[in-house]
Amino acid sequence: xxxxxxxxxxxxxxxxxxxxxxxxxxxxxxxxxxxxxxxxxxxxxxxxxxxxxxxxxxxxxxxxxxxxxxxxxxxxxxxxxxxxxxxxxxxxxxxxxxxxxxxxxxxxxxxxxxxxxxxxxxxxxxxxxxxxxxxxxxx
Numbered sequence: 001x002x003x004x005x006x007x008x009x010x011x012x013x014x015x016x017x018x019x020x021x022x023x024x025x026x027x028x029x030x031x032x033x034x035x036x037x038x039x040x041x042x043x044x045x046x047x048x049x050x051x052x053x054x055x056x057x058x059x060x061x062x063x064x065x066x067x068x069x070x071x072x073x074x075x076x077x078x079x080x081x082x083x084x085x086x087x088x089x090x091x092x093x094x095x096x097x098x099x100x101x102x103x104x105x106x107x108x109x110x111x112x113x114x115x116x117x118x119x120x121x122x123x124x125x126x127x128x129x130x131x132x133x134x135x136x137x138x139x
Contacts, residue, residue, distance in 0.1 A: 003077035003093070004041075004138050006033035010072045020067040026106055027060055030092050033076045034110070041134035048128065052117040062092075062108035073097040074105070080139040081109070083132065086124045088112045 008029055016022045038046045049055065068074060075095045082089040094106035116125035 001079060002138055003079045004033070004037050006036050006076045006078070008032075008074045008076065010068055010070050010074060012070045015070050020069055021072075023062070023064060026062045026064070026094060026108065029074070029076050029094070030060065030062070030078075030090075030108055030110055033078045033092065034090070034112075037078060037134070038131075041137075042128070042131045045128050045131045053125075053128070054115040054117060054122055056113045056115050056122075057110055058087075058113050059111045060108070061110075062106055064106050066096075066103070066105045068094075068096060068105055075102065078138065080135045083127065083135060083139075085126055086114045088114070088127065088135065 006029065010021055014021050014025045035046075038049075045053065073096070075097070077093040077095065079091045079093075080088070081091045088111070090110045090112070092108040092110070093104060094108075095102040096105045114125050114127045115122040
């Protein structure tokens with residue numbers, strides 16, 4: 001199963017007093033992975049986000065399996081779990097590089113709804129064609 005990959009090196013600013021990665025950073029990396037995907041595979045959608053299109057995260061989760069520390073090299077893999085007319089469900093895996101092997105350290109999910117701003121409110125809208133096509137390659 002093909003996955004989009006975002007590569008990250010943990011910095012001290014992402015750790016807590018104990019020295020491990022502060023748990024909220026995993027969710028930030030989900031967002032960064034999603035944004036880099038848009039930048040690479042659907043730049044027109046990223047441009048629409050500066051106007052009236054909204055990608056609203058309605059749920060987000062992360063299950064932590066083991067700790068990460070400063071300078072750990074992490075690959076965040078994103079896959080399409082499900083797509084409907086106006087909603088996207090994404091799955092994430094966090095893999096630490098240990099020499100030649102990858103260790104699963106966390107996994108998460110996000111649900112995103114596609115909305116359109118209309119005057120003073122936002123309403124559900126269909127997922128843009130280019131985004132739908134780009135995501136299908138990672139199903």
